[in-house]
């Protein structure tokens with residue numbers, strides 16, 4: 001039996017999972033690391049704290065599996081995307097904080113770029129809207145605010161990386177300064193057609209090429225680990241967490257789509273060998289590159305999904321745990337005409353309205369907490385359906401099924417509601433650690449543990465499949481659209 005160590009470095013915790021060659025998890029370890037909020041809208045990590053947590057859980061997972069480095073065929077990395085680290089090449093020490101994807105400090109910079117009329121150019125090269133989420137403006141901020149950073153960067157003394165690059169550097173003691181195409185495609189500096197850093201974008205964002213990592217495929221040997229406990233193991237797979245999850249859900253063919261139901265939702269659809277430009281505010285991104293072949297994806301996010309359930313728990317206090325929403329919703333046969341748009345922080349694709357706010361409509365004297373619970377679950381399903389419909393509009397091809405994971409995908413009621421709304425089956429896999437599994441698969445493909453995605457696809461097991469009951473309820477969709485209209489523009493200045 002061959003084993004693969006998968007490092008799943010998330011926004012709040014570092015996880016490590018050891019998989020066997022049947023794609024089954026044999027041991028797992030997880031550790032949270034500190035979040036730093038120095039000012040409103042600023043979110044920072046300490047890259048050294050991430051490294052310490054990540055190497056710690058890697059060793060712990062190995063020991064729980066009763067394995068040693070020599071038993072491992074490879075290491076795979078999946079990481080929180082866009083988060084930006086700048087470090088000194090000579091010492092390997094970060095020269096500033098890691099600026100987290102959620103951080104809004106560069107919103108004004110991005111606003112200026114938009115005002116300068118760069119939107120269409122940036123979108124056509126990178127597949128991205130100009131936004132502070134992506135790494136480009138965060139790099140510029142560090143270069144302009146860390147004393148001496150720009151001069152050192154120009155002189156080739158600094159290295160930039162997203163967290164994948166940082167971990168690969170630390171694992172190899174600075175031998176590998178690499179990233180993969182999926183992570184590069186989130187920087188706003190990367191041409192997703194040419195698959196290279198783009199000089200024009202580098203000029204617009206004032207980022208010197210000398211700091212950038214080499215862009216490699218998502219599945220190849222980047223270097224060999226030297227870190228104690230892992231010495232000698234090749235690092236052989238890298239992908240951003242959502243792309244890794246798409247791969248771990250084995251969405252290898254165009255049209256296959258996964259949705260992760262967490263605090264928010266992340267939906268990605270494989271669109272094949274050529275990028276698809278979105279007319280519905282979705283993001284065009286690299287899925288992965290394997291053996292010289294790049295697979296692209298469309299991506300959309302729901303800002304408030306599981307968070308709506310948390311609000312019923314912590315804000316309204318009508319449930320004590322997230323799981324309780326299911327029993328409460330089951331006290332009523334339907335939503336009783338109640339619709340809940342949880343636009344607490346505005347609406348994402350396909351609406352893109354920062355001024356929308358949370359709205360509950362259709363209340364009558366007979367409305368109960370059960371109706372609201374049902375409306376909250378339906379809201380998650382409706383928002384996800386809006387994304388999937390936007391993808392179908394962009395590709396011209398409605399998908400055949402939706403593959404799901406994440407904490408709220410545990411709700412059978414939510415999954416059945418989703419299937420009913422979409423009119424296609426919803427498949428919940430046996431292994432819902434899609435992100436870690438995807439990174440393991442990428443690493444195993446590069447090191448001979450598996451030979452092809454066809455072989456991997458044979459490992460796909462569905463735990464439960466939710467078949468749609470009849471065709472989608474048009475009246476409900478119309479009500480949802482009207483509820484969205486009520487929520488829109490509410491907080492406009």
Ligand code: ADP
Pocket residue numbers: 261262263264305306307309310322323325326406407408409410411
């Ligand atoms: P994240 O990675 O974003 O922290 P998770 O994938 O851990 O999120 O999912 C957590 C979310 O799942 C929470 O918002 C919670 O409301 C929801 N959740 C967890 N268990 C259930 C359940 N049994 N039924 C419905 N929702 C659930």
